[in-house]
Amino acid sequence: MNSDVFPAVAAEAAERLAAYWRALAAAELPVVPPGAPGTTLKALPETAPEQGEELTEILNDTWSTIVPQLVHWQHPGFLGYYPTNNSPASVLAELVTAGLGVQGMMWSTSPAATELEQRVCDWLALALALPEHFTHASGHGGGVIQDSASSAVLVALVAALNRASDGRWRQHGTEGRHRVYCTDQANSCVPKAARVAGVGEPVLVPTLHGTLTMDPVALAQRIDADRAAGLVPAAVVATVGTTSTCAIDPIHEIGPVCRERGTWLHVDAAYAGSAALCPELRCGHDGLEHADSYAVNAHKWMRTGTPCDVLWVADRHALTDAMSAAPSYLRNRATDSGTVVDFKDWQIPLGRPMRALKLWYVLRAHGLEGLRTVIRHDVRLAELLAELVENEPGFHLVAHALGLVVFRRSSDEQTHELAARLADEPGLLCTPTTVDGRPALRAAVGSPYADEAGIRRAWGVIRAHAHAAC
Ligand SMILES: Cc1ncc(COP(=O)(O)O)c(C=O)c1O
The missing domain is CATH 3.90.1150.10 (Aspartate Aminotransferase, domain 1)
Structure with missing residues (x-):
């Protein structure tokens, strides 16, 4: 593979993308592909080629075989789910990221990748008017780019379980005693995360009549009853902008309930969180100072290609105490000095691409x-x-x-x-x-x-x- 051909094929790919975006803007394409299940499988050979092929040929096949069978998520007629939008700046950054090919699991494996991520997460926290303790600059918490709101919720639950058990959860698991609370309007990733974290199905808190938002009085009663029964109310997941109707749980009332009881509050603002860039649309912000973690999908409504979820925590040690792993093969002087951030301890996978670059470009x-x-x-x-x-x-x-x-x-x-x-x-x-x-x-x-x-x-x-x- 000769890297000399790269500029020309990359330019051709850029031309094709620009033409694709023009066709979307003019609504010249359908939103949904015409093919029946199996159409693409039939068009693809059953085995990988023995000999390498020309990149231009592969690019041609992308447009003849793959693109016609895609749902065009950037199409103006795409009104399904929540958006997953992008922009030329994001696409360019993804190309550069891929070309640089670094893996920023620790500060030492790419210092600029880590520090750029710290900086853009702080930029965004300030732009969204999040409480100051969510920033790296505060020295308390900080932001980290996850792949999805689902991962953010899972990581938050793991931190909550660790805190609620004073770390005993690491040895003994939840022993069936820990509880997670949300409403039936929470995204499906919340019960899934609770299952994966070993808590089982979350407790469903009733919603207020007519609003589909969490009833904070019912939440307090349920937590108190569970505690009285010897259970451990570990975490509440509230939603700012539910998937079904964009309902907004009253964080200003849920927050104090959690704070008084020492229960972790995670706020899932996967979609609606981006709107907080506009001061007049900061609908779920009251009470956020009580939240332990907050997540927004920049890849939904911030012109940043998927995946790009930003998770902020108020207390970084609560997260790293739960997530850190330090085998000898990852030891290095910077980590030992305790002065750097190693994002591997803020997420589930060890390795991580440099996702901050696309947020920076955008x-x-x-x-x-x-x-x-x-x-x-x-x-x-x-x-x-x-x-x-x-x-x-x-x-x-x-x-x-x-x-x-x-x-x-x-x-x-x-x-x-x-x-x-x-x-x-x-x-x-x-x-x-x-x-x-x-x-x-x-x-x-x-x-x-x-x-x-x-x-x-x-x-x-x-x-x-x-x-x-x-
Ligand atoms: C409120 C909410 N939370 C979480 C998710 C899941 O997001 P992800 O696909 O990033 O895990 C969605 C998806 O639309 C959502 O609307």
Whole structure:
């Protein structure tokens, strides 16, 4: 493999990506691929080639075989799930990161990778107006880039279990005594993390009627009852921006409940956390000073390609006491000096790519003001969509917050029928959910190419299917 060919093929890949992004912006592609299951498998040889092939040929095959069978997550008609958006700055940084090929598990394995990560996590903490103790500069806590909100929650639970057991958890596990609390609106990654951490299913705290947010009084009662029964309430996971309806748990009330009882509070702000870049959209910030950890997916709504979740902790030692591992083959002078951060002790994997570079590129290329403009733009488009839903006979607005609009038709049967029709619609992707036991559809605005015309086009498609159905 001759690295001399790299500049030309990299330039060709960049050209192709730029053309792809133009086609997305013009909505020239479907959102959802046409192929049946197995289409791509059939197109690929069953064994790897014995002899190396030209990179240009592989690039051609990417566009002829792979791209047509992708769901185009950056498409303006992609309204499903929450967005996973990116930007040229992020893509460029990923190329440079890959080319540099460093592995920054410890400060000593790439000092600049670690220190850049410390700095960008602090930048973001300040930009999001997080409590000062979440920054590295404070000397107390700090931020670390994880791959996902799921990993962030798992790491937080491990730290919580370690703290709640004074480290005994390391030898004895949870012995069935530790409890984790959340609501039934928490993302599925929360019960999964609780299972993986050995706690089993979390305790589901009731939600307040009509809001789908955690009832802090019920939480306090449940924790107190569990403690009285000899159990250990180790952690509460609250959500700022639930997946189903973007509901926001009242951190200002949950925080003191946790603080008074010594229970770890993790705040999952995977989606809505980015909105805190805009002062007027800091909807879940009150009480954050009580949180032990907080996580946001920069890869959802901050133009930073996936994966890029940032987890902050208020007390870095609470995390590293639980996560550190120091075999002799990782010993080095910098670690022994105790003056550096080794991010391997802030996450589950040992090795780690240099993900901070893409956040650095994005924050510098867009500037905080540029990212605020993106978020405000998407919020305005969601307002337009919510208005269109509200003004349409036979449609009901179920929830609307930030970039998310949740709606249903008059009867559950009609909603199911609309969902089924939209599932076959190539030009649009919405996702289903259940709210208060009834079906609904979610539309989340967040494509880099979202604009008013695209939202009106998407709404036209939804309306047309609804009318064709009834
Ligand atoms: C509130 C919330 N938490 C966690 C997650 C899971 O995120 P990840 O895929 O980064 O694990 C999501 C995904 O949409 C989410 O909406």
